[in-house]
Amino acid sequence: xxxxxxxxxxxxxxxxxxxxxxxxxxxxxxxxxxxxxxxxxxxxxxxxxxxxxxxxxxxxxxxxxxxxxxxxxxxxxxxxxxxxxxxxxxxxxxxxxxxxxxxxxxxxxxxxxx
Amino acid sequence: xxxxxxxxxxxxxxxxxxxxxxxxxxxxxxxxxxxxxxxxxxxxxxxxxxxxxxxxxxxxxxxxxxxxxxxxxxxxxxxxxxxxxxxxxxxxxxxxxxxxxxxxxxxxxxxxx
Numbered sequence: 001x002x003x004x005x006x007x008x009x010x011x012x013x014x015x016x017x018x019x020x021x022x023x024x025x026x027x028x029x030x031x032x033x034x035x036x037x038x039x040x041x042x043x044x045x046x047x048x049x050x051x052x053x054x055x056x057x058x059x060x061x062x063x064x065x066x067x068x069x070x071x072x073x074x075x076x077x078x079x080x081x082x083x084x085x086x087x088x089x090x091x092x093x094x095x096x097x098x099x100x101x102x103x104x105x106x107x108x109x110x111x112x113x114x
Numbered sequence: 115x116x117x118x119x120x121x122x123x124x125x126x127x128x129x130x131x132x133x134x135x136x137x138x139x140x141x142x143x144x145x146x147x148x149x150x151x152x153x154x155x156x157x158x159x160x161x162x163x164x165x166x167x168x169x170x171x172x173x174x175x176x177x178x179x180x181x182x183x184x185x186x187x188x189x190x191x192x193x194x195x196x197x198x199x200x201x202x203x204x205x206x207x208x209x210x211x212x213x214x215x216x217x218x219x220x221x222x223x224x225x226x227x
Binding site: 032034036041042043044045046049051090092094095098099100101102103104105106107 | 118120145147149155156157158159162169170173205207209214215216217218219220221223
């Protein structure tokens with residue numbers, strides 16, 4: 001069965017520091033992968049997605065993610081974090097089949113120190 | 115283009131009452147998904163609907179929960195005889211036909227007293 005693992009529950013970084021959030025997936029075929037961000041009390045905003053092609057994907061707000069098939073990973077990165085990036089980040093994979101339902105990881109809560 | 119709309123944003127119900135959550139998809143989107151987010155957890159798929167059809171309800175609890183997406187009007191997620199364990203954030207997402215990208219609404223936060 002498909003699954004998504006986000007090993008880090010909480011991460012704290014200093015403003016201006018680089019960021020990498022980890023995501024590992026389990027999927028038989030080429031996965032469709034997403035990163036969403038959720039600010040407190042808000043809905044989910046799509047940051048970026050990978051379907052095929054170039055394995056380095058650029059998203060909004062300066063984020064990027066790299067698909068590595070050999071490691072079953074789709075880690076999210078940002079070179080310099082801003083205080084407004086504090087939020088919860090979810091990695092997700094499309095389940096396949098006819099429904100395209102999303103399977104989410106448990107999320108990583110990012111705190112940004114001044 | 116307005117995003118996915120959900121209302122109410124917050125809903126308080128006492129045990130045994132009914133909860134009705136509404137979702138209006140983005141313009142041009144005919145596919146609607148409902149997800150539930152329990153405290154301290156990620157989102158879990160509940161049901162996938164197209165206009166007037168339930169396509170996949172494999173994530174729906176077998177009792178008390180139902181969903182519809184009529185030809186006209188919003189999609190409705192209905193929870194009958196709510197219990198405390200139903201307290202959660204319920205998110206709706208929509209997508210256009212033949213797309214794998216879902217766009218989420220702001221959610222309805224249900225509290226059962």
